Amino acid sequence: MKITRPTLLIDETKVRKNIKMMAEKARKSNVVLRPHFKTHQSATIGQWFAEEGITRATVSSMDMARYFADAGWKDLTIAFPYNPLEADMIQKLASEIHLNVLIVSKEALDHLNQHVDAPLGYFIKLDVGTHRTGVMPENLTEIHNIAHSKHPNHHLKGLLAHAGHTYKPLTKAEAGEIYRGSLVAFDNVSQAIGKDDLIYSYGDTPSCSLLDDFSEVQELRPGNFAFYDVMQHHFGSCSLDDVAVCMACPVVSIHPERSEVVVYGGGVHLSKDFIQVGDRRVFGTVVSTDGTGWETTPLATVDRLSQEHGIIRGSSDFIHSVRIGDLVGILPVHSCMAADLQGYYVSLAGHRIEKFNKATL
DSSP states (O other), rough: OOOOOOOEEEHHHHHHHHHHHHHHHHHHTTOOEBBTTTTTTOHHHHHHHHHHHOOOEEEEEEEHHHHHHHHTOOEEEEEEOGGGHHHHHHHHHHHTEEEEEEOOHHHHHHHHHHOOOOOOEEEEEEEESSSSSBOOOHHHHHHHHHHHSSSSTEEEEEEOOOOOGGSOOOOHHHHHHHHHHHHHHHHHHHHTOOOOEEEEEOOHHHHHHHHHTTTTTTEOOOOOOGGOHHHHHHTSSOOGGGOOOEEEEEEEEEEETTEEEEEOOHHHHHOOEEEETTTTEEEEEEEBBBBHHHHHHOOOEEEESSSSEEEEEEHHHHTTOOOOOOOOEEEEEOHHHHHHHOOOEEESSSSSOOOOGGGGG
């Protein structure tokens, strides 16, 4: 496939290696790996997980749940708070597969009980430090209110946490401390509501990458590890060699007087997520690519992005090494966001890999 526009390349060998690594880690800890598919959003890549023995998955929306259910996945958790406006869709899907939803309030549980009759499981989402959403573990009144559903078909399966505060430069010891803090929250809540058979569902790529022993939980839900990215490398979760995606971008303008190269590849392709390196924002790491693979040696960085433009700042040697019409590779800062913006991927063999596409809904 000839690349003429920003194209997210997928290295299947690296993706499969990353999947195998996490699957083996889960097996050694005797826990279920329920990977978050919001990273790749592809039935084809989902099949690579299935070939590694994975039978359960996590998704981030009702529409994504439907997409993967249609692709053959029969046990899914929607790791996003229950949305009352989608009750009819949840009712339909829960009558077809094993479906789990997240509950973060009594109001949400009451609505679920009143508007969904199909059998389903639910998890109480705990806020273990990210402060995005979830019930604070010490809020035992609210937890008691949602720990016992009044609907006979709705079963509390467990407690769920996403330790998003691991998304920073992190040592193994620091990751371990955050993980153990989540375990304390799980145990305290479980004891408070008098249930000792709950699933502890834990997941974030940094701690799941840095740590090895997860035998004190029953389920792991990392997602970004399938692709990894510059952000995870910055955090210490992976090496650049582990990053399995690269945006191939055409060079469209060169400004040696400013030490800048402009590529076709902007915020609508890469997202505007960045990492802070000293006093600079970095929106991507530039590497060499010919469209059929890439080198992982950093050549320059993406200095800023507009809608379609990517502005690369580099050394004189880099500036003089490229020509208009060349391709350069950009390792994305946040692969989940970059992947979400794509209509499809391209393998290193030049094959188109289809994915969930919100534009077709």
